[in-house]
Amino acid sequence: MNVGDRHYRTIWLNEDGRSVDIIDQRWLPHDFRIETVGTVDGIATAIRDMWVRGAPLIGVTAAYGMALQTLDDPSDEALDAAWEKLHETRPTAINLRWALDEMRNLLRSLPNGERAKAAYKRAAEIADEDIELNRGIGRNGLEIIRAIAAKKKPGETVNILTHCNAGWLATVDYGTATAPIYLAAAEGIPVHVYVDETRPRNQGAQLTAWEMVGHGVPHTLIVDNAGGHLMQRGAVDMVIVGTDRTTADGDVCNKIGTYLKALAARDNDVPFYVALPSPTIDWTVGDGLKEIPIEERSGDEVSLVWGKTASGEIAQVRVSPEGTTAGNPAFDVTPARLVTGLITERGVAKASREGLRELFPERRG
Numbered sequence: 001m002n003v004g005d006r007h008y009r010t011i012w013l014n015e016d017g018r019s020v021d022i023i024d025q026r027w028l029p030h031d032f033r034i035e036t037v038g039t040v041d042g043i044a045t046a047i048r049d050m051w052v053r054g055a056p057l058i059g060v061t062a063a064y065g066m067a068l069q070t071l072d073d074p075s076d077e078a079l080d081a082a083w084e085k086l087h088e089t090r091p092t093a094i095n096l097r098w099a100l101d102e103m104r105n106l107l108r109s110l111p112n113g114e115r116a117k118a119a120y121k122r123a124a125e126i127a128d129e130d131i132e133l134n135r136g137i138g139r140n141g142l143e144i145i146r147a148i149a150a151k152k153k154p155g156e157t158v159n160i161l162t163h164c165n166a167g168w169l170a171t172v173d174y175g176t177a178t179a180p181i182y183l184a185a186a187e188g189i190p191v192h193v194y195v196d197e198t199r200p201r202n203q204g205a206q207l208t209a210w211e212m213v214g215h216g217v218p219h220t221l222i223v224d225n226a227g228g229h230l231m232q233r234g235a236v237d238m239v240i241v242g243t244d245r246t247t248a249d250g251d252v253c254n255k256i257g258t259y260l261k262a263l264a265a266r267d268n269d270v271p272f273y274v275a276l277p278s279p280t281i282d283w284t285v286g287d288g289l290k291e292i293p294i295e296e297r298s299g300d301e302v303s304l305v306w307g308k309t310a311s312g313e314i315a316q317v318r319v320s321p322e323g324t325t326a327g328n329p330a331f332d333v334t335p336a337r338l339v340t341g342l343i344t345e346r347g348v349a350k351a352s353r354e355g356l357r358e359l360f361p362e363r364r365g
């Protein structure tokens with residue numbers, strides 16, 4: 001998407017033809033920094049420490065990590081070691097495993113001498129495919145926003161609540177949950193977005209809000225606990241979020257706090273949609289609550305908050321006593337029964353095994 005008057009993806013091949021350049025999201029919205037990463041270890045660090053984050057972007061970044069490995073040692077053993085190193089960075093987003101498997105399965109089928117060229121080609125394809133998947137999500141989600149707008153008085157605003165950042169910063173471009181919002185805004189539908197700040201890392205306050213400002217989408221930053229209150233008062237027409245892993249039965253794993261939004265939405269008859277590209281579907285898992293590993297991140301992310309001081313310095317401050325231990329589960333699971341629909345690149349599916357197989361018949365059986 002555009003940053004100022006220049007178009008950016010979140011990740012791109014460096015002119016050296018081997019490293020990748022990334023937007024280092026840790027410093028947004030206060031500083032726009034590009035980092036060049038040229039080793040598998042560097043890719044692992046960038047994912048683990050959330051220089052890049054968001055399920056689809058994590059997958060693409062890992063794909064380039066496998067490509068980098070082929071330049072140093074393309075052997076099966078070295079690829080296996082790289083697979084393990086990258087896979088262990090973050091356990092929840094299925095796109096990571098999906099992309100690593102895509103790359104390793106391809107490369108194992110080739111002679112060592114052909115692996116580097118094929119790896120970079122495939123990694124670039126996965127990045128381009130992500131954009132096309134998100135365009136499809138945008139088109140399909142736009143129909144929902146159009147239908148809501150049609151029931152309102154002419155010019156009346158469609159109020160959408162979103163949690164965390166499932167925007168273009170979570171993907172290569174366009175985003176998943178934000179793709180329909182950007183298309184709706186572009187065609188003149190009056191949309192307004194309630195942006196959950198999304199503690200503890202504030203992906204909403206720091207990233208989604210930055211995206212909304214950058215694209216002129218009217219929005220209001222709210223604390224995570226305000227969503228239910230707003231829904232009770234009819235201030236929210238729909239909720240749309242992303243996901244890091246959705247099961248074959250339609251259970252949705254997403255940023256911590258999503259489940260609570262889904263409960264409030266159900267209690268107030270607010271449609272609750274999840275936007276996802278098909279690589280985010282884990283066809284091997286049915287019961288999300290039982291089977292999806294939930295990443296536990298450092299409690300320091302809860303106790304320490306990044307921000308910009310009055311003097312313009314980007315710094316961390318402690319918000320809790322030194323002696324307090326903080327828990328930090330990074331995701332939760334929203335049962336399919338609370339999900340109105342799954343907005344995929346192929347259409348909107350009911351959040352169920354049958355609903356997903358209507359759109360993905362090749363997954364039957």
Ligand SMILES: CSC[C@H]1O[C@H](OP(=O)(O)O)[C@H](O)[C@@H]1O
Binds near residue numbers: 163165166171176330
């Ligand atoms: C389009 S996937 C976005 C998804 O990823 C975020 O998690 P994190 O920032 O920890 O990588 C969050 O769950 C978003 O919904």
